[in-house]
Amino acid sequence: MESLPARIVSLVLGKSDEDFETLIRDLFAYQYAHNAPYRRLCDYAGMTPETVENWTEVPAVPAQAFRRFDLSCIPIASTAAVFFSSGTTADRSSKHWFSDESLELYEISLRTNYYSRFSRRDRLFAVMPNPLDAPHSSLSHMLGALDAEEFAGNDLTDFRIRLMAATEDSRPITLFGTAFGLMEMLSLGSVQLPLGSRVIETGGFKGRYRELPRDEFYHLLRDGLSVADSHCFSEYGMCELTSQFYSQGEAGSFSGPRWIRTRCIDPITGRDAKSGSYGLLRHYDLTNLNSVGVLQTQDRAVIDDDGNFSLRGRAADAELRGCSLTAEELWSRS
Amino acid sequence: MVKVIVKPVVADTSVPSDMRLRRAELLRRYSFIKLQKLAVETIASAAEAWLATRASANDDLEPFPSSMVWISLEPLLRSLTERDLWSLIDSEGMRDISGRDVIGHIIASTTPLVAVTSIIRALLVGSGSIVKLPGAGPGGWLQVFLNLLIATNEDIASLIEVYAWPRTDEQRNRWLYNSVDLVVVYGDNHTIASVTSQSRVPVVPYGHRISAAVIPFCSVQPEQYDGLAMDILMYDQGGCLSVHTVFVEGDLERVQQQAQKLSDALSRCPLPSPAETMERSASVNEARSLLAMDPAADIAATEGSRWTVVVYEESDLIVSATHGIVYVVHGSKAGIIEVVKKSSSRIQGVSLACGGDLAVENWISDLHETGISYVCRAGELESPNIHWREDGRDLLRSLV
Numbered sequence A: 001m002e003s004l005p006a007r008i009v010s011l012v013l014g015k016s017d018e019d020f021e022t023l024i025r026d027l028f029a030y031q032y033a034h035n036a037p038y039r040r041l042c043d044y045a046g047m048t049p050e051t052v053e054n055w056t057e058v059p060a061v062p063a064q065a066f067r068r069f070d071l072s073c074i075p076i077a078s079t080a081a082v083f084f085s086s087g088t089t090a091d092r093s094s095k096h097w098f099s100d101e102s103l104e105l106y107e108i109s110l111r112t113n114y115y116s117r118f119s120r121r122d123r124l125f126a127v128m129p130n131p132l133d134a135p136h137s138s139l140s141h142m143l144g145a146l147d148a149e150e151f152a153g154n155d156l157t158d159f160r161i162r163l164m165a166a167t168e169d170s171r172p173i174t175l176f177g178t179a180f181g182l183m184e185m186l187s188l189g190s191v192q193l194p195l196g197s198r199v200i201e202t203g204g205f206k207g208r209y210r211e212l213p214r215d216e217f218y219h220l221l222r223d224g225l226s227v228a229d230s231h232c233f234s235e236y237g238m239c240e241l242t243s244q245f246y247s248q249g250e251a252g253s254f255s256g257p258r259w260i261r262t263r264c265i266d267p268i269t270g271r272d273a274k275s276g277s278y279g280l281l282r283h284y285d286l287t288n289l290n291s292v293g294v295l296q297t298q299d300r301a302v303i304d305d306d307g308n309f310s311l312r313g314r315a316a317d318a319e320l321r322g323c324s325l326t327a328e329e330l331w332s333r334s
Numbered sequence B: 001m002v003k004v005i006v007k008p009v010v011a012d013t014s015v016p017s018d019m020r021l022r023r024a025e026l027l028r029r030y031s032f033i034k035l036q037k038l039a040v041e042t043i044a045s046a047a048e049a050w051l052a053t054r055a056s057a058n059d060d061l062e063p064f065p066s067s068m069v070w071i072s073l074e075p076l077l078r079s080l081t082e083r084d085l086w087s088l089i090d091s092e093g094m095r096d097i098s099g100r101d102v103i104g105h106i107i108a109s110t111t112p113l114v115a116v117t118s119i120i121r122a123l124l125v126g127s128g129s130i131v132k133l134p135g136a137g138p139g140g141w142l143q144v145f146l147n148l149l150i151a152t153n154e155d156i157a158s159l160i161e162v163y164a165w166p167r168t169d170e171q172r173n174r175w176l177y178n179s180v181d182l183v184v185v186y187g188d189n190h191t192i193a194s195v196t197s198q199s200r201v202p203v204v205p206y207g208h209r210i211s212a213a214v215i216p217f218c219s220v221q222p223e224q225y226d227g228l229a230m231d232i233l234m235y236d237q238g239g240c241l242s243v244h245t246v247f248v249e250g251d252l253e254r255v256q257q258q259a260q261k262l263s264d265a266l267s268r269c270p271l272p273s274p275a276e277t278m279e280r281s282a283s284v285n286e287a288r289s290l291l292a293m294d295p296a297a298d299i300a301a302t303e304g305s306r307w308t309v310v311v312y313e314e315s316d317l318i319v320s321a322t323h324g325i326v327y328v329v330h331g332s333k334a335g336i337i338e339v340v341k342k343s344s345s346r347i348q349g350v351s352l353a354c355g356g357d358l359a360v361e362n363w364i365s366d367l368h369e370t371g372i373s374y375v376c377r378a379g380e381l382e383s384p385n386i387h388w389r390e391d392g393r394d395l396l397r398s399l400v
Helices: A003-014 A020-034 A036-045 A100-115 A138-145 A156-166 A179-187 A213-227 A325-332 B019-029 B034-054 B064-076 B081-090 B111-125 B140-152 B169-177 B189-198 B223-239 B252-268 B276-292 B334-340 B357-368
Strands: A081-083 A095-098 A125-128 A175-176 A198-202 A232-236 A244-248 A259-268 A279-285 A294-303 A310-313 B102-107 B128-133 B158-166 B182-188 B203-206 B208-213 B243-249 B297-301 B306-312 B327-331 B347-352 B375-379
Touching: A003 A020, A003 A100, A020 A036, A036 B276, A081 A138, A095 A100, A100 A138, A125 A156, A125 A179, A156 A179, A156 A232, A175 A179, A179 A198, A179 A213, A213 A232, A244 A279, A259 A294, A279 B276, A294 B276, A294 B347, A310 B169, B019 B034, B019 B102, B019 B128, B034 B064, B034 B081, B034 B111, B034 B140, B064 B111, B064 B223, B081 B111, B102 B111, B102 B169, B111 B128, B111 B140, B111 B158, B111 B182, B128 B169, B140 B158, B169 B189, B189 B203, B208 B223, B223 B243, B223 B252, B223 B327, B223 B347, B243 B252, B243 B334, B252 B297, B252 B306, B252 B327, B276 B297, B276 B306, B276 B327, B327 B334, B334 B357, B347 B357, B357 B375
Parallel strands: A125 A175, A175 A198, A198 A232, B102 B128, B102 B182, B128 B158, B182 B203, B208 B243, B208 B347, B243 B327, B306 B327, B347 B375
Antiparallel strands: A081 A095, A232 A244, A259 A279, A279 A294, A294 A310, B297 B306
16 A cells, blocks of 8 residues: 555545545544644544544644644654744744655645646746745745746845836736735836736735735735736635645635645534634645644634635734733743 | 713814813812812712612623622722721822822723722822723723712812723824823733833833732632632633632642642632633633643643643743633742742732641741732732732832
């Protein structure tokens, strides 16, 4: 029998029709055996590979666990790469450790997912740092793996000039960037992309810029880059997750590849949120090979019957509280 | 016009409040000595009336139910006698000594009695008060207090204005700083830093703190565990007097026994349970999962999100990550005292669960020596009286 990574690669490449449930349960058994912090969580929940009867019962780790623990199935010293949620530092950031096998799976899966949606013929421009300059940014790594032609780095003015020069060629361009980066670039002036070009935004504003409502932001993209709404996309991804979701147009919902499943959980009951009600996204990602396959986020969303979801903000606990100290405040005074 | 009703906004931010003029007018009519006496009499009468009527805010509009608030409110009101108030004034040498003309109170907190006690302190030094509540803050209890003051003495009540606006409203924040001579701010580090950088007048900061409890090596009665449970769950563990860490004198075996008894007491605690919201459950679920992954933690939890007891290997002051999480750690008496001493600037109070009077006396004395100003028996932590020296400082003198 093939190894687990090989079986997942086969599924990703469409070379096998092994069912998702078997694979996620086998992945759970592997991670339960080799990932000590995750095993402790499973034992606390009373869920082990022997007791889990259904894929939905596989315990989820909170995304925050990637900040607190080294979630790796192999010794950290043997890992091949690590990505940080901030892209620059491990301090208080999520750390996602990859083995050689899981890094290879990451690259295969991101390419398969991307090229199942977007043309290989388009020139790809990335509004983000070059992976050589940001080796711990999973986003930069992804665009590197997609052979992006140009990266913005820290000089958006120069990048915009290079982008404008590229528009002289009629070949469509896909402009992939963080919402913050795209907005910064467009603040320098609009760019008329060739017919058939696309823009993919990701990552939100991360508190670095005034937040724009989605409709205003999409309006800015359409007007500033001369692309139709149907050619504007959003990517939903995170450092803690190996797979990506994409949505098309301002009103589009996010859909993922066949090797990831998503549920919307009502945290009060622990069960799926009622149809039409929002819950918190829980992802079951077969490509999270070396860490943990099931991730509980604080992202609020509504999900449809096909598993596509629309985001509704985050489940931030009430900002206003009593006069009690928080752990962050305690640390900040230490 | 008596400007004491909780108002949603300041009508005209281009003109400073006329509080200073109003106070000057009162001082022309009364001498300062008489004004201070009148303030003491008015507060005492209003407190008496409050105890008699047990008037409460509307539970539907407040973050905490009245049955919970009254546990804190009653001991406070009972300590607002003329004798107690003069005793407080004299203990700080503030008889016949005036505070600043107008004091701004910035309340970035959901706990309902912070504003009430802050206003009382200002009245005791004859200062006018302009109170800024948060945009969605607890105005109901303050409104009840102000109504009682109006009914008792309109002149004293006219020394108070209360407004509510979000902290991001820079225009109204500036109006406040331009209308006062001193700012008292209750809030987190961010709020205090923001106020300190913007205010042109002196700032008296009351930063966020937490409280702790100690179970000394002595016999502990069931009612003392019940008291500890109250100290943990009052105000959904959101007050500076809420217990986050319980220090148990003894070894790991004893700490596990004590944690079990504490869990039992938390289960039977009669305080009303907070509503299970998605945000609350998500926050508690996440915290429990992270603790479950931590090899130093051993968790016991209720079915919902109300409480979580964590036996933790590290003997340190640990801050709860979210609602109702309490850490139980162990050590020798000397070790516990050392930890408390090291963290004393972050600890508001310590409650003691112990049956033996002598042991309690010894612990109180040792804890006071670490710099903790408020030490009490289990169950009394959230019920301080007016003599409580918040942050261990002179509360009235700081208003001069």
